[in-house]
Amino acid sequence: MGLVAFTGNRFLADETLRDTLAARGLSPRELPRLGGEDVTAEQLGPHLSPGLFGDGGVIVDFEGLKPDKALLELLAGAGVTVAVLDEAPPATRLKVYEKSGEVIASPAPSKPGDVTGWVVGRAKKQKLPLDRAAATYLAEVFGADLAGIAGEMNKLALLGGPLGREEVARVVGREPPGDSFAMLGAATAGRPGEALTQLRRLLASGEDPFRLMGAVVWQYSLIARCVALLQEEGRVTEAAAATRLGAKPYPVKKALEVARRLNETRIRGHLTRILDADLAMKRGQDADAALERLIIQLSV
Numbered sequence: 001m002g003l004v005a006f007t008g009n010r011f012l013a014d015e016t017l018r019d020t021l022a023a024r025g026l027s028p029r030e031l032p033r034l035g036g037e038d039v040t041a042e043q044l045g046p047h048l049s050p051g052l053f054g055d056g057g058v059i060v061d062f063e064g065l066k067p068d069k070a071l072l073e074l075l076a077g078a079g080v081t082v083a084v085l086d087e088a089p090p091a092t093r094l095k096v097y098e099k100s101g102e103v104i105a106s107p108a109p110s111k112p113g114d115v116t117g118w119v120v121g122r123a124k125k126q127k128l129p130l131d132r133a134a135a136t137y138l139a140e141v142f143g144a145d146l147a148g149i150a151g152e153m154n155k156l157a158l159l160g161g162p163l164g165r166e167e168v169a170r171v172v173g174r175e176p177p178g179d180s181f182a183m184l185g186a187a188t189a190g191r192p193g194e195a196l197t198q199l200r201r202l203l204a205s206g207e208d209p210f211r212l213m214g215a216v217v218w219q220y221s222l223i224a225r226c227v228a229l230l231q232e233e234g235r236v237t238e239a240a241a242a243t244r245l246g247a248k249p250y251p252v253k254k255a256l257e258v259a260r261r262l263n264e265t266r267i268r269g270h271l272t273r274i275l276d277a278d279l280a281m282k283r284g285q286d287a288d289a290a291l292e293r294l295i296i297q298l299s300v
Contacts, residue, residue, distance in 0.1 A: 003076050003101030005084045007094075009108030010063070011147040016106045017059065017083050026057050026081060035061035041074055048078035057081035067093070076100035108146060111250070115139035119149060128157055133165040141174045175201055180215050181254040183295065184223070188261045188270075192299035199295050209287035213278055216294075220267075220274055222251060226259035227267045273297045 004020065006013040018028040032047050039060060047058040057080050075082045076096065089097065097103045109118045119135035122128075130153070142148045152172055156163055159171070183198035202212055225245055229236055236244075242252040262270070277294035281287045 003078070003082045003084065003097065005086055005089070005097035005101065005103045006106065007086055007089060007103060008106035009146060010087050011150070012106035012108060013085055013087060016104055017085055020104060021057065021083055024081065028059065031057045031059050033059040033061065035063060039065055039067065041071060044074065048074070048080060050079050057083065059083045059085065062086040072096050108144060110144055112139050115144065118146070122150070122153065126153065126157060128153060128163065129161065130156065130163045134163050134168040137165045137168055141172060180212065180219060184216070184219060185258050187295050187298040188258050190299055192296050195295045195299055196292060199291060203288060209291055210281060213281060213291065217274060217278065219255065220271060222247060222255040223258050224267050224271060226252070226255045227262050227264065230259055231264065270298055
């Protein structure tokens, strides 16, 4: 008995809730589940006392709700197991959970590498023969949509044999979204085909070309600052560069990867080409074509 709050990523928290209740001898499917307008003292009252056969339970979903103190106290004093699904409770509510019961957090992976690791771990748990390249593909296609990934993995479980990237891509049938840093990295490495592929994926996914140009300007300004920092310091760690530049570590890491291929002369040339493309777009030239020309120019 008692109150158990499940916080964090909604998909993971809901999944953890079901696993936890099952491990405690309760069937999540058979327990009443209340959410929205049903989360009231009147509606919850009949479910908060044990039945003839001992401990019962109820699942309470706080999505979109702001429960008051009286309702929280009612749940905390229940004579049955109360499983609360609350993705991001404020500090005051979290203290109530910790004081009255327990909190089980389910933080979600956010970076692409972390999502890939989550997919790999889930595949092992499901005994799904999914290789890491296929896991990376799912992370690229779905991003932080863990529920979408889990749904595809359930479908893939019906197939036999090893599952590589190509096999999984055929089943899922989606192109990975473009990556603007990957686009610039490929361009500065002299791989125009790869850079154009990234650009076209970005545009096909609905990215506004003017917004994309704004991202290129911002990213290249960071790259230029990294080039200057490398010339000044010689070698610099990603953490030190982020501190010096006052930027977040991930974009600085990506900017440094590009900056290490450049020098002052090349970065000045690239910035001039970016300015010309930006002006061309603002003067009414075809935005998509201007971006494609720019990417090719950055690749030579």
